[in-house]
Amino acid sequence: MPGYCVCSITMMQSRGAVLKSFGAPLEIESFDVPDPEPGALLVQVAYGGICGTDVHLQAGHLPMPTPVILGHEAVGTVAALGREVTEDALGAPLAEGDRVTWASSIACGRCFYCRQERQPTLCENRRVYGISRSSDRWPHLFGSWGDLQYLEAGSTVVRLPGDVSMEAAIALGCAGPTVVHGLLGIAKPGVGDTVVVQGCGPVGLAAGMFARLSGAGRIVMVGGPPGRLELARSLGVADAYVDIFDITDPSTRVGVVTDQTPGSRGADIVVEATGVPSAVAEGLEMCRPNGTYLVLGQYTDHGPTPLNPHLITRKQLRVLGSWALSGADVVDFVVSLPQLSERFDLARLVSPYPLEAVNDALGAVQAGRVTKAVLTPAL
Ligand SMILES: [Zn+2]
Ligand SMILES: [Zn+2]
Structure with a gap:
C-alpha cells in the first residue's frame, strides 16, 4: 500500500522499533502509514509500555516470527477510524483525538477454548x-x-475515563489486566482476606492494589530489591513488607511472612508474581490450610522446580494458574482506573524514554532499574 495522509494523520511514515533477530538490538524503521480498513483504526501512541515479557521476546525465549515491531501495551489517541467504527468496547462514541487503550490480543471466537470453554x-x-x-x-x-x-477489526478499544491521566493508565501496563484476569477472575479474593504477594514488579504491585480494592483485610508483600519494595511501601500497596535481600533464607522468610497473618495460620491467598520457579515451593508454605495459591508470574518457561506435593494434600490447597488477559479484562481494568488512580499515585511508576532509546529502556527493565519503562514517540 502506498503512504499517504489519512484523516487527521499528517505524517506520511510511522517509525517502529523492530526486532529483526533474537538477541540483537532493536532497530528503528519507517513504514508507510496505512489507511484503516472497515472495522479497523489507527492510533497515535502516547506511551508504549515495556513489559518483562518483552525482555524474553527479544532474547528469543518465546515462539514468535521476526521481524516484529514489539510492544503489546499502550495508551494513545485515535488518529483515524475505519468505516463502521463508531464506538468503544463500552458503547461510548469514539472519535478522532479520543484518548484510548486497547487489548493486546484478539481471540478467534470459534475454537474450543473460545466457544465451549469461554x-x-x-x-x-x-x-x-x-x-x-x-x-x-x-x-x-x-x-x-x-x-x-x-488495530485490526475485532480489537477491544476503550476510551480512558476523563479524570485518568495517560501516565496513570500505562503505569501498570499489561500487569493491570493480567491481575484482573488472574486474581479477581480466577483466585477471587474475599472481603477481609489476608493476601500475600510474592514479587514487587508491576504484576506484584497490581496484585497488591487490586487486593486492596477488593477489600483484603491484610496484604503482605514479599520482594526486592529494596528500592522496588520501598516504592511499593511509599505507594501504600501493602500493610507489611518482607525484603528477600534482607532475609535470604527461604524457611526463615516463610516464618516471618506467616507471623504476619492472623493466628500465624498463613495467608488465605498467596499470589506468585516473581517469574522465579523456586518461589512456588516457598509460596505453598505461606498458604493457610484450605487456602489458595495462584501462579501468576511464570510467563516464561524457566523449567521445573522441586516442591513438596504433600503440602497441597495436607493443607487441602487450591493451586491455580492464569494465562494472559482478555479484552474483557482490559475493559474491567479501565473501569477500575478512576478508583485505582485515586488511591495510588500510579504515574510515579513510569519512566519515559524516547523511541530511539528503546535498547537502553529494555536494558533498564532487564536490570530491574525501573518499574515501568515506557517509550514516548513524541519525546
Ligand atoms: Zn506484557
Ligand atoms: Zn479461539
Whole structure:
C-alpha cells in the first residue's frame, strides 16, 4: 500500500522499533502509514509500555516470527477510524483525538477454548499485537513501540475515563489486566482476606492494589530489591513488607511472612508474581490450610522446580494458574482506573524514554532499574 495522509494523520511514515533477530538490538524503521480498513483504526501512541515479557521476546525465549515491531501495551489517541467504527468496547462514541487503550490480543471466537470453554486467553488462534504479527505484513504497524499502531477489526478499544491521566493508565501496563484476569477472575479474593504477594514488579504491585480494592483485610508483600519494595511501601500497596535481600533464607522468610497473618495460620491467598520457579515451593508454605495459591508470574518457561506435593494434600490447597488477559479484562481494568488512580499515585511508576532509546529502556527493565519503562514517540 502506498503512504499517504489519512484523516487527521499528517505524517506520511510511522517509525517502529523492530526486532529483526533474537538477541540483537532493536532497530528503528519507517513504514508507510496505512489507511484503516472497515472495522479497523489507527492510533497515535502516547506511551508504549515495556513489559518483562518483552525482555524474553527479544532474547528469543518465546515462539514468535521476526521481524516484529514489539510492544503489546499502550495508551494513545485515535488518529483515524475505519468505516463502521463508531464506538468503544463500552458503547461510548469514539472519535478522532479520543484518548484510548486497547487489548493486546484478539481471540478467534470459534475454537474450543473460545466457544465451549469461554476462555479467550487460551484461544488456539489468538493474534497478539507486538508478538505474533510480523512487520513484513501489511499494514505493518502491529506493535505499540512506534508513532502509530494499526488495530485490526475485532480489537477491544476503550476510551480512558476523563479524570485518568495517560501516565496513570500505562503505569501498570499489561500487569493491570493480567491481575484482573488472574486474581479477581480466577483466585477471587474475599472481603477481609489476608493476601500475600510474592514479587514487587508491576504484576506484584497490581496484585497488591487490586487486593486492596477488593477489600483484603491484610496484604503482605514479599520482594526486592529494596528500592522496588520501598516504592511499593511509599505507594501504600501493602500493610507489611518482607525484603528477600534482607532475609535470604527461604524457611526463615516463610516464618516471618506467616507471623504476619492472623493466628500465624498463613495467608488465605498467596499470589506468585516473581517469574522465579523456586518461589512456588516457598509460596505453598505461606498458604493457610484450605487456602489458595495462584501462579501468576511464570510467563516464561524457566523449567521445573522441586516442591513438596504433600503440602497441597495436607493443607487441602487450591493451586491455580492464569494465562494472559482478555479484552474483557482490559475493559474491567479501565473501569477500575478512576478508583485505582485515586488511591495510588500510579504515574510515579513510569519512566519515559524516547523511541530511539528503546535498547537502553529494555536494558533498564532487564536490570530491574525501573518499574515501568515506557517509550514516548513524541519525546
Ligand atoms: Zn506484557
Ligand atoms: Zn479461539
